[in-house]
Amino acid sequence: xxYDHQAVEAKWQARWEADDAFATPTDRTRPKYYVLDMFPYxxxxxxxxxxxxxxxxxxxVARAKRMMGFNVLRVMGWDxxxxxxxxxxxxxxxxxREITKRNIATFKGQLARLGLSYDWSRExxxxxxxxxxxxxWIFLKLYEQGLAYQADVPVNWCPALGTVLSNEEVKDGKYxxxxxxxxxxxxxxxxxxxxxxxxxxxxxxxDLDWPEGIKQMQREWIGRSEGAxxxxxxxxxxxxxxxFTTRPDTLFxxxxxxxxxxxxxVDQITTDAQRAAVAxxxxxxxxxxxxxxxxxxxxxxxxxVATGAWAVNPVxxxxxxxxxxxxxxxxxxxGAVFACPAHDERDYAFxxxxxxxxxxxxxxxDVAAAAYxxxxxHVNSSFMDGLHIDDAKKAVIAWLEEHDAGAGTVQxxxxxxxxxxxxxxxxxxxLVHTEDGEVVTVPEDQLPVRLPELDAYKPTADGRxxxxxxxxxxxxxxxxxxxxxxxTNTMPQWAGSCxxxxxxxxxxxxxxxxxxxxxxxxxxxxxxxxxxxxAVLHLLYARFWHKVLYDCGLxxxxxxxxxxxxxxxxxxxxxxxxxxxxxxxxxPSQVEExxxxxxxxxxxxxxxxxxxxxxxxxxxxYNVTNPDDMCRDHGADAMRLxxxxxxxxxxxxxxxxxxxxxxxxxxxxxxxxxxxxxxxxDGPIANPDVERALHSxxxxxxxxxxxxxxxxxxxxxxxxxxxxxxxxxxxxEWMSAFVRxxxxxxxxxxxxxxxxLGQHEALVSAAWPEWDEEKLKVAAITYAVQVNGKMRGxxxxxxxxAKDAVIGAAKALESxxxxxxxxxIRREIFVPKRLVNIVAN
RNA sequence: GGGGGCGUGGCGGAAUUGGUAGACGCGCUCGAUUCAAAAUCGAGUGGCAUAGCCGUGAGGGUUCGAGUCCCUCCGCCCCUACCA
Numbered sequence: 041x042x043y044d045h046q047a048v049e050a051k052w053q054a055r056w057e058a059d060d061a062f063a064t065p066t067d068r069t070r071p072k073y074y075v076l077d078m079f080p081y082x083x084x085x086x087x088x089x090x091x092x093x094x095x096x097x098x099x100x101v102a103r104a105k106r107m108m109g110f111n112v113l114r115v116m117g118w119d120x121x122x123x124x125x126x127x128x129x130x131x132x133x134x135x136x137r138e139i140t141k142r143n144i145a146t147f148k149g150q151l152a153r154l155g156l157s158y159d160w161s162r163e164x165x166x167x168x169x170x171x172x173x174x175x176x177w178i179f180l181k182l183y184e185q186g187l188a189y190q191a192d193v194p195v196n197w198c199p200a201l202g203t204v205l206s207n208e209e210v211k212d213g214k215y216x217x218x219x220x221x222x223x224x225x226x227x228x229x230x231x232x233x234x235x236x237x238x239x240x241x242x243x244x245x246x247d248l249d250w251p252e253g254i255k256q257m258q259r260e261w262i263g264r265s266e267g268a269x270x271x272x273x274x275x276x277x278x279x280x281x282x283x284f285t286t287r288p289d290t291l292f293x294x295x296x297x298x299x300x301x302x303x304x305x306v307d308q309i310t311t312d313a314q315r316a317a318v319a320x321x322x323x324x325x326x327x328x329x330x331x332x333x334x335x336x337x338x339x340x341x342x343x344x345v346a347t348g349a350w351a352v353n354p355v356x357x358x359x360x361x362x363x364x365x366x367x368x369x370x371x372x373x374x375g376a377v378f379a380c381p382a383h384d385e386r387d388y389a390f391x392x393x394x395x396x397x398x399x400x401x402x403x404x405x406d407v408a409a410a411a412y413x414x415x416x417x418h419v420n421s422s423f424m425d426g427l428h429i430d431d432a433k434k435a436v437i438a439w440l441e442e443h444d445a446g447a448g449t450v451q452x453x454x455x456x457x458x459x460x461x462x463x464x465x466x467x468x469x470x471l472v473h474t475e476d477g478e479v480v481t482v483p484e485d486q487l488p489v490r491l492p493e494l495d496a497y498k499p500t501a502d503g504r505x506x507x508x509x510x511x512x513x514x515x516x517x518x519x520x521x522x523x524x525x526x527x528t529n530t531m532p533q534w535a536g537s538c539x540x541x542x543x544x545x546x547x548x549x550x551x552x553x554x555x556x557x558x559x560x561x562x563x564x565x566x567x568x569x570x571x572x573x574x575a576v577l578h579l580l581y582a583r584f585w586h587k588v589l590y591d592c593g594l595x596x597x598x599x600x601x602x603x604x605x606x607x608x609x610x611x612x613x614x615x616x617x618x619x620x621x622x623x624x625x626x627x628p629s630q631v632e633e634x635x636x637x638x639x640x641x642x643x644x645x646x647x648x649x650x651x652x653x654x655x656x657x658x659x660x661x662y663n664v665t666n667p668d669d670m671c672r673d674h675g676a677d678a679m680r681l682x683x684x685x686x687x688x689x690x691x692x693x694x695x696x697x698x699x700x701x702x703x704x705x706x707x708x709x710x711x712x713x714x715x716x717x718x719x720x721x722d723g724p725i726a727n728p729d730v731e732r733a734l735h736s737x738x739x740x741x742x743x744x745x746x747x748x749x750x751x752x753x754x755x756x757x758x759x760x761x762x763x764x765x766x767x768x769x770x771x772x773e774w775m776s777a778f779v780r781x782x783x784x785x786x787x788x789x790x791x792x793x794x795x796x797l798g799q800h801e802a803l804v805s806a807a808w809p810e811w812d813e814e815k816l817k818v819a820a821i822t823y824a825v826q827v828n829g830k831m832r833g834x835x836x837x838x839x840x841x842a843k844d845a846v847i848g849a850a851k852a853l854e855s856x857x858x859x860x861x862x863x864x865i866r867r868e869i870f871v872p873k874r875l876v877n878i879v880a881n
Numbered sequence: 882g883g884g885g886g887c888g889u890g891g892c893g894g895a896a897u898u899g900g901u902a903g904a905c906g907c908g909c910u911c912g913a914u915u916c917a918a919a920a921u922c923g924a925g926u927g928g929c930a931u932a933g934c935c936g937u938g939a940g941g942g943u944u945c946g947a948g949u950c951c952c953u954c955c956g957c958c959c960c961u962a963c964c965a
Contacts, residue, residue, distance in 0.1 A: 127963085142963080249957090251888075253884095253885055253959090253960085254885075256885070256960095256962070257884090257885085258960085260884075260960090261960075261965065265964075265965090283965080284964090284965065285965060286964095286965065287965080298965090340963075342963090353882085353937055367963045367965090368963085368964085368965075369963075369964065371964090372964045372965080373964070373965065376965095377965045378965085379965090380965095384965070385882090386963055386965075387965085389963095451965090452964095452965080453964055567955080572960090573958085576960095591899090628950095647885085676953095682906095683902095685893090685894095685906070686893065686894085686906095687893060688894085691887095691894095692958090692959095693893065693894090694892085694893070695891075696892080696907070696908095698908075699893075699906070699907060700904095700906055701907085702905095702906050702907055703906080704920095705906090706905095706906085708921090726930090730927055751893090751894070751895085751903085751905085751906095752894095752895070754905080754906090755895075755904065755905035755906075756904095756905085757905095758906075759904080759905070762905090805882085810947095822901080823901090824900070824901040825901090826900085826901085826945080826946070828945075829944090829945055829946045830944090830946090831901060833901095834901065866945085867945060869900090869946075870943050871900055874897095874900050875900050875901070875946090877900085877945055877946060878945090879945050879946095
């Protein structure tokens with residue numbers, strides 16, 4: 041019987057469904073394993089082969105863990121609120137719900153074909169009202185904790201979309217999805233005080249089993265820095281300017297103060313003589329797009345203008361000029377800095393530009409030539425003279441605190457989280473506003489606050505969010521009967537993904553968001569796999585919510601995701617008529633190589649040359665491979681195997697269809713060992729080499745379930761299959777063990793072979809085979825023989841051969857004795873079971 | 882500018898962590914099978930001036946021995962960007 045992958049896959053997928061094979065176990069006596077994929081946004085374009093790479097990896101782990109006796113929670117859902125569906129709905133004149141439903145069906149169908157062992161009874165979608173009811177409930181928890189507030193903040197306003205975008209959705213002053221321009225505008229928005237949790241978000245990273253790079257990115261994002269607030273009196277005013285600095289020790293080197301152009305004191309302190317210049321500068325800066333202000337490098341020319349006002353340095357009473365400059369950011373620290381040009385590169389550049397004085401206060405550099413930021417003894421610094429940076433900081437902070445001129449403080453780069461969007465397709469806030477401006481929460485038993493039906497999803501003519509169109513919905517009352525209007529902003533897409541891992545625990549309950557007992561059993565997530573693009577935001581937001589829930593006593597772990605793993609992206613060759621990849625892309629079918637192996641390509645139709653470049657697989661680059669095609673041509677099993685075989689899971693790798701053909705051949709070979717093979721026998725067979733290959737494969741695959749190094753595990757399985765193919769006789773017992781370690785990777789073929797071997801127990805819960813150290817032992821060791829560090833041959837010796845015997849045998853080699861002839865042996869290196877090296881001259 | 886990662890055959894990648902570089906797979910070559918092709922099977926496959934020499938981006942160092950450790954340089958990728 042031939043290996044007909046389509047028949048085999050259809051058969052076993054139907055069987056699994058009929059048997060409910062991947063239902064989450066309910067007994068609580070066994071150890072648990074919660075393995076989770078970062079759930080996708082179901083886009084309209086469907087999946088390419090890059091998307092399921094992480095899902096295949098987690099499926100291998102899930103299937104293996106089940107066989108190892110764990111209760112496995114393995115689930116999939118949809119991050120289904122979001123702007124693209126809303127925009128698509130607008131284009132098609134349909135409801136976003138319809139678009140979302142359609143996209144989910146496409147995604148689910150594609151995933152189903154891969155034989156991924158999800159418990160589909162736990163499927164969830166964040167846009168489902170039975171789900172977002174609880175998202176609103178969690179919002180209330182945060183609100184009750186005093187973590188939500190409204191603020192008039194500068195936001196990324198996209199006029200074309202009529203909505204506010206989050207910082208991460210804006211790049212180079214444009215919306216990343218559509219390229220529409222984005223501008224800054226002050227608007228009243230809901231904010232979360234994530235900064236309150238800054239220290240804990242930072243500290244608790246320590247105990248997580250996450251890639252070091254991701255932890256580092258989170259640390260930098262939080263950006264904790266210790267320093268001091270220092271207050272400067274403004275000469276002739278009652279106002280004081282507060283600055284933040286990490287180098288209070290350089291205070292005696294301060295020769296001017298700089299405010300952000302937006303700083304609130306600018307208007308008050310600017311002198312009449314400077315008023316026009318200041319106004320002009322502020323207008324110029326205000327006209328610059330966010331892009332212009334943020335893409336400037338640190339070494340960009342410095343601009344600024346003096347206010348004409350003077351500040352008083354608290355430590356020495358010196359009067360120093362107050363400037364404004366755009367290199368001081370309004371949003372960080374206090375929006376004001378004191379400048380010590382001698383020991384800060386930006387201040388130095390600024391002082392040089394405007395010929396401001398530079399005063400050395402830390403010795404060790406040449407401040408006439410450049411800013412010196414290194415350590416050294418302080419000079420010109422009164423009570424700090426002679427101290428190095430650390431001690432000088434302590435001394436000056438003590439002085440400032442004593443004289444009520446400042447204090448030591450900690451500053452975060454992390455900002456509070458802008459949590460509202462002017463969109464339709466998101467969670468409504470469970471809040472109403474009374475006529476006198478009071479914000480009242482919607483009681484828990486009245487959740488969910490459902491999205492109203494609208495006839496259009498655009499903002500209103502007067503610029504209010506789409507929900508404002510639902511007049512009847514907006515007009516409501518408070519629980520105590522006062523008239524009120526509903527909040528018309530919706531939550532950002534991050535909301536749903538902040539807690540979905542908890543909902544999977546009790547996905548269908550209308551009684552609670554999750555069952556506390558079940559939560560105690562399943563949490564934390566043991567393995568969380570997804571792309572590195574979520575390194576900061578999703579993971580930080582989810583950790584924040586989780587910590588709030590922890591503080592409310594609603595979850596029992598401090599952190600949601602114990603182990604995190606980032607799978608690498610899949611790349612593919614792309615063809616573009618511009619060498620930098622910015623021109624027109626062509627499909628592989630539209631181009632041809634000018635001569636085989638030439639590496640030069642042209643467009644078939646026009647003969648125009650095209651440039652090849654390996655790029656991330658994406659629809660816009662015309663270089664995607666559809667998993668459905670792979671399943672049809674080579675089978676889901678071959679594709680799964682190839683994705684795991686391409687290279688280390690964390691690395692990017694280039695997709696090649698021929699690679700799938702290779703893993704398919706491997707499956708064919710395995711098939712032939714079991715199906716209609718006359719060499720397959722019942723009794724035990726003594727064949728140490730094949731047995732060693734088998735046990736080596738068992739060991740490697742078993743370990744790979746922890747290390748996720750599947751590429752080498754698969755290669756060990758290939759070695760076994762090659763060895764078994766060459767053997768004169770094959771034991772049924774070997775194949776039974778082999779099929780079980782193959783099962784997580786290629787589950788459909790494995791099921792078929794398992795059945796063919798006459799096994800009746802379900803393979804998905806069959807016992808995982810164990811390797812036998814005895815079987816891994818070899819009878820003889822091949823020693824490498826070196827003379828003066830160069831390879832001169834090998835010798836086979838018994839495992840327990842003594843040093844002298846091995847060295848004797850090495851010297852007896854003709855290739856060795858020839859070289860030793862007439863020389864004196866200086867040293868003999870012997871590495872047991874590895875090599876001998878004879879040093880002679 | 883800062884931070885992180887990486888450089889190994891024609892290609893993807895292995896290498897017990899300082900001990901036979903190139904496992905396994907792709908591709909390629911030859912052979913078997915076939916009227917022929919595909920598929921399949923078998924053999925081979927780092928380079929070269931082939932008793933040997935050279936080879937892990939380049940150069941230096943440590944060592945009996947370096948892909949692996951240390952310095953200098955070159956190149957590529959990712960993240961970040963005036964954060965005081």
